[in-house]
Amino acid sequence: MAIKERMSGNEAVSHAIGQINPDVMPAFPITPSTEIPQFVSTMIANGEIDTEFIPVESEHSSMSAAIGSSAAGARTLTATSSCGLALMWEVLYVAASNRLPIMMQVVNRALSGPININAEHSDSMGARDSGWLQIYAENNQEAYDNTIQAYRIAEHPDVKLPIMVCQDGFITSHAVENITLLEDEPVKAFVGEYNPEHYLLREDETMSVGPYALSPFCMEAKRAQAQAMMNAKKVILDVAKEFEAISGRSYGFFEEYRLEDAEYALVAIGSACGTIKDAIDKLREQGMKVGLLKVRVFRPFPGEEMANALKACKAIAIMDRCEGYNGNGGPLGAELTAALYRAKATAEVVNIIYGLSGRDVTVGDIEGIYEKLVKLAEGENLFGTYPYLGLRSR
Amino acid sequence: MRKLTEIRWHGRGGQGAKTAALLLADVAFNTGKHVQGFPEYGPERMGAPITAYDRISDTQIRVHSNIYEPDFVVVVDDTLLHSVDVTKGLKKDGAILVNTLKTKEEIIPLLNGYEGQVYIIDAHKVSMETLGKYFPNTPLLAAIVKVSELMEEDVFLREMEASLKHKFAKKPEVLEGNMKALKMAFQEVH
Numbered sequence: 413m414a415i416k417e418r419m420s421g422n423e424a425v426s427h428a429i430g431q432i433n434p435d436v437m438p439a440f441p442i443t444p445s446t447e448i449p450q451f452v453s454t455m456i457a458n459g460e461i462d463t464e465f466i467p468v469e470s471e472h473s474s475m476s477a478a479i480g481s482s483a484a485g486a487r488t489l490t491a492t493s494s495c496g497l498a499l500m501w502e503v504l505y506v507a508a509s510n511r512l513p514i515m516m517q518v519v520n521r522a523l524s525g526p527i528n529i530n531a532e533h534s535d536s537m538g539a540r541d542s543g544w545l546q547i548y549a550e551n552n553q554e555a556y557d558n559t560i561q562a563y564r565i566a567e568h569p570d571v572k573l574p575i576m577v578c579q580d581g582f583i584t585s586h587a588v589e590n591i592t593l594l595e596d597e598p599v600k601a602f603v604g605e606y607n608p609e610h611y612l613l614r615e616d617e618t619m620s621v622g623p624y625a626l627s628p629f630c631m632e633a634k635r636a637q638a639q640a641m642m643n644a645k646k647v648i649l650d651v652a653k654e655f656e657a658i659s660g661r662s663y664g665f666f667e668e669y670r671l672e673d674a675e676y677a678l679v680a681i682g683s684a685c686g687t688i689k690d691a692i693d694k695l696r697e698q699g700m701k702v703g704l705l706k707v708r709v710f711r712p713f714p715g716e717e718m719a720n721a722l723k724a725c726k727a728i729a730i731m732d733r734c735e736g737y738n739g740n741g742g743p744l745g746a747e748l749t750a751a752l753y754r755a756k757a758t759a760e761v762v763n764i765i766y767g768l769s770g771r772d773v774t775v776g777d778i779e780g781i782y783e784k785l786v787k788l789a790e791g792e793n794l795f796g797t798y799p800y801l802g803l804r805s806r
Numbered sequence: 807m808r809k810l811t812e813i814r815w816h817g818r819g820g821q822g823a824k825t826a827a828l829l830l831a832d833v834a835f836n837t838g839k840h841v842q843g844f845p846e847y848g849p850e851r852m853g854a855p856i857t858a859y860d861r862i863s864d865t866q867i868r869v870h871s872n873i874y875e876p877d878f879v880v881v882v883d884d885t886l887l888h889s890v891d892v893t894k895g896l897k898k899d900g901a902i903l904v905n906t907l908k909t910k911e912e913i914i915p916l917l918n919g920y921e922g923q924v925y926i927i928d929a930h931k932v933s934m935e936t937l938g939k940y941f942p943n944t945p946l947l948a949a950i951v952k953v954s955e956l957m958e959e960d961v962f963l964r965e966m967e968a969s970l971k972h973k974f975a976k977k978p979e980v981l982e983g984n985m986k987a988l989k990m991a992f993q994e995v996h
């Protein structure tokens with residue numbers, strides 16, 4: 413029986429964590445993800461779950477403790493945001509290369525500076541090449557559903573990689589919205605027990621974790637890690653299919669919203685996608701053929717699949733809630749444009765930076781982008797050379 | 807009733823505008839609505855102006871932006887009327903509710919020529935008489951429910967009683983004062 417509830421995004425993922433009851437959670441608080449360790453430690457204090465909570469002195473320590481715990485064979489979890497994630501940098505790679513299926517809740521927030529606490533994807537996007545799987549959510553429901561699916565993907569024998577489950581700081585993490593929860597039992601049955609093949613505490617097998625490797629071996633290890641990321645594609649779709657069977661909610665690498673016959677498309681990640689959908693419905697009523705490709709899985713990057721879904725469009729705006737500081741646009745823009753080129757797509761493509769440091773995005777803003785896309789397809793570029801949505805002139 | 811009702815709250819950090827917005831979302835959810843209640847954080851410090859929002863709808867809410875053309879505005883602290891344009895974008899067929907010790911005649915000139923309905927309540931008086939402490943949230947919640955006609959008084963009181971009973975399971979003595987505050991606020995708002 414589905415349970416109708418209302419809760420914030422942070423409450424939603426914490427509820428899923430409570431249903432999963434992981435073995436170990438090392439964490440250090442940072443806005444806007446602080447509530448997650450707070451809610452989890454409350455559940456522990458109330459005796460609702462028996463997760464071992466480790467208060468640590470920094471995020472570098474929380475990730476290091478997570479690595480130790482996961483290597484020992486425990487199902488491990490942590491949560492962070494922004495500069496907390498940045499402080500983990502060095503050890504993110506250790507987690508991924510040692511093939512430790514840690515789940516990290518990332519509540520996306522701007523990196524400094526100026527210092528700002530609001531939503532932006534620069535934190536997790538900066539870690540996009542660290543070897544972690546990355547799944548993003550539009551709202552509390554998706555953040556909850558992604559959390560339930562995360563360990564099944566990360567722990568799969570063909571994958572064995574850590575996973576970031578991302579949602580937008582404040583916009584979804586602190587907004588109370590309706591949600592449909594699953595009961596505890598089907599969640600527990602779906603996630604299952606964690607039985608790793610190799611782990612440090614296994615008595616009949618000695619192993620070392622994270623040793624030095626010489627050049628003749630390093631490249632092979634890295635290639636094997638890259639293969640795991642590629643293998644994750646099939647696993648993600650299989651897990652989504654199984655999840656649909658218990659929840660009725662369907663997931664893939666991305667969601668296509670009125671994209672099938674769309675001539676003008678936006679591609680975006682996260683909470684702005686709900687706003688884009690409202691804009692699409694309005695414009696469709698006026699007869700405009702507009703659609704959205706909402707990216708759910710960013711790592712592995714489903715470039716070929718996205719390009720195929722967008723191939724027939726006349727003009728595409730790729731939206732990045734992240735500045736690349738490279739003069740070439742944001743990460744989604746760069747990677748998807750390359751994928752479209754490989755797919756021999758002929759659409760006009762523009763990459764728009766938007767919503768940095770929590771800058772609000774309205775239905776009107778999105779309508780304006782679609783109107784400019786129509787012009788772009790006709791050969792008139794109203795976007796300029798380096799478009800920023802809603803940038804103030806003074 | 808409107809299909810989608812949008813409400814903007816203006817308060818100061820520490821006064822509970824965010825909590826009030828979330829409480830309203832809560833009680834609307836309990837009557838079967840789709841809800842969205844969320845704060846907008848500026849500098850986080852006591853006394854700084856903060857904004858919170860509610861969307862209450864019969865259908866799923868997907869939009870994730872702030873509210874620029876609200877149906878209703880609630881002002882938790884009337885000193886904000888001098889520094890914040892609280893009626894900005896407020897619909898003419900909507901209304902503003904101000905918590906104040908002043909009279910309506912004194913408040914109206916501070917509303918930048920707003921042409922819609924103006925309501926006031928002395929939440930301080932209601933709170934002190936019923937709770938013995940200044941908690942403006944509870945009276946303001948009842949007052950905005952009455953002003954917005956989001957739900958019938960009896961439905962609202964029934965839902966609030968159920969949720970307060972749950973919230974204060976270990977402090978039943980708090981329930982009575984809060985229920986009195988809600989009922990009195992329904993009478994006092996004008």
